[in-house]
Every structure is written in C-alpha cells, then in structure tokens.
Amino acid sequence: MIVIGLTGGTGAGKGCVCQKFLQYNINSLDTDWVSREVCSKGTPCLNELVKTFGNTILNDDGTLNRKRLGSIVFSDREKLNILNSISHRYILDYARNWLESQKADSKIAAIIDAPLLYESGFDKECDVIIAVISDKEARTKRIMSRDNISLDDANKRLNNQGDDSFYTQKADYVITNNGSLDDLDAQIQNIYNDIFGKN
Numbered sequence: 001m002i003v004i005g006l007t008g009g010t011g012a013g014k015g016c017v018c019q020k021f022l023q024y025n026i027n028s029l030d031t032d033w034v035s036r037e038v039c040s041k042g043t044p045c046l047n048e049l050v051k052t053f054g055n056t057i058l059n060d061d062g063t064l065n066r067k068r069l070g071s072i073v074f075s076d077r078e079k080l081n082i083l084n085s086i087s088h089r090y091i092l093d094y095a096r097n098w099l100e101s102q103k104a105d106s107k108i109a110a111i112i113d114a115p116l117l118y119e120s121g122f123d124k125e126c127d128v129i130i131a132v133i134s135d136k137e138a139r140t141k142r143i144m145s146r147d148n149i150s151l152d153d154a155n156k157r158l159n160n161q162g163d164d165s166f167y168t169q170k171a172d173y174v175i176t177n178n179g180s181l182d183d184l185d186a187q188i189q190n191i192y193n194d195i196f197g198k199n
Helices: 014-024 031-038 044-053 066-073 077-104 136-147 151-159 164-168 181-196
Strands: 002-007 027-030 109-113 128-133 173-176
Touching: 002 014, 014 027, 014 109, 014 128, 014 181, 027 031, 027 077, 031 077, 031 109, 044 066, 044 077, 066 077, 077 109, 128 164, 136 151, 173 181
Parallel strands: 002 109, 002 128, 027 109, 128 173
Antiparallel strands: none
C-alpha cells in the first residue's frame, strides 16, 4: 500500500483534494480531526496539555477550549512548538493504526492529510508527498468562514506557517488550488495516473 502524505497551509484546500481522491477509492485521515479526538475529555493527551498550559485551557465541563489554547500558542512560537511536540506523539500513533486498518482492507493507497507533516517527522513514513498551495487571500477567506474567526486571528494562523516553498520543496507533487473544481480534478487525475502508472 502506498502511503501518501498530503500537506499545505491552513485554508489551502487539502480537505477538498481528499474528497476528490475518494473517486479513486483512496481514503484519507484528517489529522486536524485526529487532534481533536486525541484531546477529548479525560484523554492522556489532554491531561498532558493541562499540566503544561494550565486549567485555563479547559471549559467548565472539562473539555478543551481550543480557542483559548489557540490564543496562547498562536502568538508565541515557543509555546506552539511545545503544543506540537505533545500532540504529535498521540496523533502519529493514531495515524499508524489507521494506516494498518487501510492495509488490512487491501487499499492500494491511503492519504494522511497533515498540515504539520514535516514538523511532525511523519513525512519520513510516506512513500509520496503532495503539497497543496493556494494564494493568501483565498486561504484567509476559507479559514475565516470555516472556523468562524476574525481577520486578525486568521492572519495570526497564517503567519505561524511556512510559505509555499516550505511545503513544496520536499514534495513529489504540487497542486495549485486557485482555479475551478475542474482544474483541481485534472491535477489530481494527472497525479493519480503518474503514481499508479495509468495512461
């Protein structure tokens, strides 16, 4: 089974790319979703985060207040690195188990959708890396709409991420997501054909 690492900045459209790959029967795991799962109430990951950042990151019911945690780490790169070093361990374990399940189902490939693919070191466990890039204006609009956040908060997130070259320099393939869905389809089909030798 081919392990495909999919990366790119927030709002680049990685989720849309994953949806498109479903037409080839290639499933994906969204590590943003996994990060919420491993940080759910009472989990070892959440307990470790509380020890590090304090009880202020919790809601009254003991669940993680992601906006509060975000406001702490997105304006302090050192704290963001600490958060990532804790959460990555749990996320990667989950991803490895999921890949084993895909292999057991005889899938030809599976996608790990990971904005922090390089930072987590998981790129070394992938056979192919695809980077998704998009212009900053489009990304800003997408994350403001998706996460219901202000322009200022959106810019903080974007400023904490690498530029396009950070994602593309180690990638085997690059998808530019500024055009139509048809254009996106064509790029994905070309990549699929190249990886699997289809003509």
